[in-house]
Every structure is written in C-alpha cells, then in structure tokens.
Amino acid sequence: MLNQLGTLAPMGYTVGLHIRFASPLILRSTYPAAWQQEYQDNAYALRDPLVFWGIGISGQTRWSEIRLPDPFSIMQKAKQHGLLYGAVVSCGPITSRSIIGAARGDREFTDAEIDQIAECARSLHDAAAPPTELTKAQVEALRLIADGDRHTAAAAKLGISESALKARLSSARVRLGARTTAEALKKAREFRLL
Numbered sequence: 001m002l003n004q005l006g007t008l009a010p011m012g013y014t015v016g017l018h019i020r021f022a023s024p025l026i027l028r029s030t031y032p033a034a035w036q037q038e039y040q041d042n043a044y045a046l047r048d049p050l051v052f053w054g055i056g057i058s059g060q061t062r063w064s065e066i067r068l069p070d071p072f073s074i075m076q077k078a079k080q081h082g083l084l085y086g087a088v089v090s091c092g093p094i095t096s097r098s099i100i101g102a103a104r105g106d107r108e109f110t111d112a113e114i115d116q117i118a119e120c121a122r123s124l125h126d127a128a129a130p131p132t133e134l135t136k137a138q139v140e141a142l143r144l145i146a147d148g149d150r151h152t153a154a155a156a157k158l159g160i161s162e163s164a165l166k167a168r169l170s171s172a173r174v175r176l177g178a179r180t181t182a183e184a185l186k187k188a189r190e191f192r193l194l
Contacts, residue, residue, distance in 0.1 A: 001120045001123050001124050001127075002015070002028070002124075004116070004120055005100070005102060005117065005120050006030060008102060008109075008113055008116055008117055008120075009030075009102035009103055009104065009117075010103075010104055010105065010106070011031070011032070011082050011083050011084075011103035011104055011105045012029065012030040012031035012032065012083070012102075012103055013029070013030055013031070013100060013101060013102040013103065014027070014028070014029040014030075014031060014100070014101045015027070015028045015029070015098075015099075015100050015121075015124060016098065016099045016100075017098045017124055017125060017128040018092070018096045018097075018098060018125070018128055018129070018130060019055070019096070019097045019098065019099065020095065020096055020192070021192075022046075024098075025128065025130060025190055025191070026128050031081070031083065031103065032081045032082060032083075034081060035078060035081035035083065038077065038081075042072075044072070044074050047071075047072045047074060048074050049066055049068040049069065049070045049074065049075065050063065050066065050075075050086075050088045050099075050101055051099065052068055053066050053068055053088060053090070054088055054089075054090035054097065054099035054101075055090070055094070055097060055099070057090060058090050058091055058092070058097070059089075059090060060087065060088070060089040060090075060114050060115075060117070060118045060121075061087065061088060061114075062085070062086065062087050062108055062109060062114070063075065063085065063086035063087065063088060063101075064085070064108065066088070078103075082103075082105045083103040083105070084103075084104065084105050084106075085103065085104045085105070085106070085107060085108045085109065086101060086102060086103040086104065086109070087101070087102050087109040087113070087114045087117055088100070088101045088102075089102075089114070089117050089118045089120075089121040090121075091118070091121050091122050091125050092125050096129075096130075098121060098124065098125040098128075099121075100117060100120065100121045100124070102117050130187075130190075130191040131175050131176060131191065131193070133193065134172055134175060134176075134188065134193050135171075137168050138168055138169075138171060138172040138175065139188075139193065139194060140158060140168075141154065141158070141165055141168035141169050141172065142169070142172055142181075142184065142185055142188055142194060143194060144157060144158070145169065145181060145185065146185050146194065151165055151166065169181050169184070172184050172188070176188060176191070
C-alpha cells in the first residue's frame with residue numbers, strides 16, 4: 001500500500017494511523033525533509049487545517065476544496081516546498097481516526113486517484129488496527145514483568161506456575177502482534193491497555 005501511495009503522490013504523503021489522544025499509533029511521511037522539519041519544529045499538526053478536516057470529517061477531498069481557516073498559512077508554506085496540490089482522506093471512528101495526506105507538484109489529483117488513495121487509507125487503517133483489550137490474566141502478567149519481576153517471582157505473586165505465566169505472556173504477544181515480551185509491553189502501553 002505504501003508503494004502505491006508513493007506512486008500516486010510524487011511529492012510525498014503522510015500517513016497517520018489510529019490517531020488517539022491527539023497522537024497517531026503509526027506515523028510515516030515521505031514529504032520533503034525540509035517541510036517535515038519545519039512542520040515539526042513549528043508544531044503545525046496542532047494548527048493544520050488538513051488535520052482539523054480529517055479529525056472532523058470521515059471522507060476524502062482535495063486540499064483546494066477545504067474551506068477551513070488557516071491563520072498560520074500552513075498551506076501556503078507547504079507550497080513553498082513543492083506541495084502545490086493535494087488530497088486528504090480520513091477514515092475510522094473519531095476515537096481511532098486515520099488520516100492520509102498526499103501531494104503533487106504538477107496538477108490536481110483526479111477523482112480516480114483520490115479513490116485509490118482512499119482505498120489505501122482504509123486498507124492501512126484496517127491492517128494497523130490495535131487490539132481493543134487484553135484479558136485480565138494477560139494484563140496482570142505483563143504488569144508484573146513491566147515492574148521488573150522475573151518469571152519465577154511474577155508466577156509466585158500470581159500463584160501460578162512459571163509455565164502458566166509464560167503461556168499468558170505468549171498469548172499477550174500473539175494478541176498484540178509482538179515478537180518479544182518487551183515489544184508486547186511497548187505496544188500495550190501505546191494502545192493504552194496497561
């Protein structure tokens with residue numbers, strides 16, 4: 001999907017997946033490095049009309065069709081970096097919204113291209129969907145390990161065997177799509193499950 005976005009958006013794209021608490025779980029941008037740096041240095045994400053549109057509306061549109069205030073002239077500043085034309089797609093519930101912005105320097109996106117970007121957005125949103133919950137047993141096991149307990153001590157605190165603790169950690173890793181317990185802990189925190 002990202003390769004397809006790269007082809008559709010010759011001046012780059014930004015993908016923010018599952019935005020929760022004003023922060024995406026996954027963020028990827030291929031916009032020009034100088035624009036990315038200016039955008040980050042000036043915290044434009046908190047003022048960007050494209051972000052406001054994407055949070056407020058689930059759908060797809062061209063940048064030129066967005067009629068929101070831009071008091072910081074972010075869209076004009078983007079043009080100075082070659083991002084002259086663009087499209088934005090927003091999908092998912094407000095509690096876990098995904099937004100993709102795509103840019104060109106030569107012409108407006110066609111309706112068909114915007115439809116393709118929207119299909120990429122929905123596919124990426126679905127593929128990156130975080131789990132919504134862990135079992136109480138999985139949370140207990142992960143919390144003890146996060147607190148620094150070794151397997152033997154954590155199992156004793158839970159009143160279970162060490163192999164039962166390892167089974168709980170293994171099932172948590174599977175549910176979180178993590179290869180290691182450390183990665184599972186990181187993801188559980190990011191998904192606000194711990």
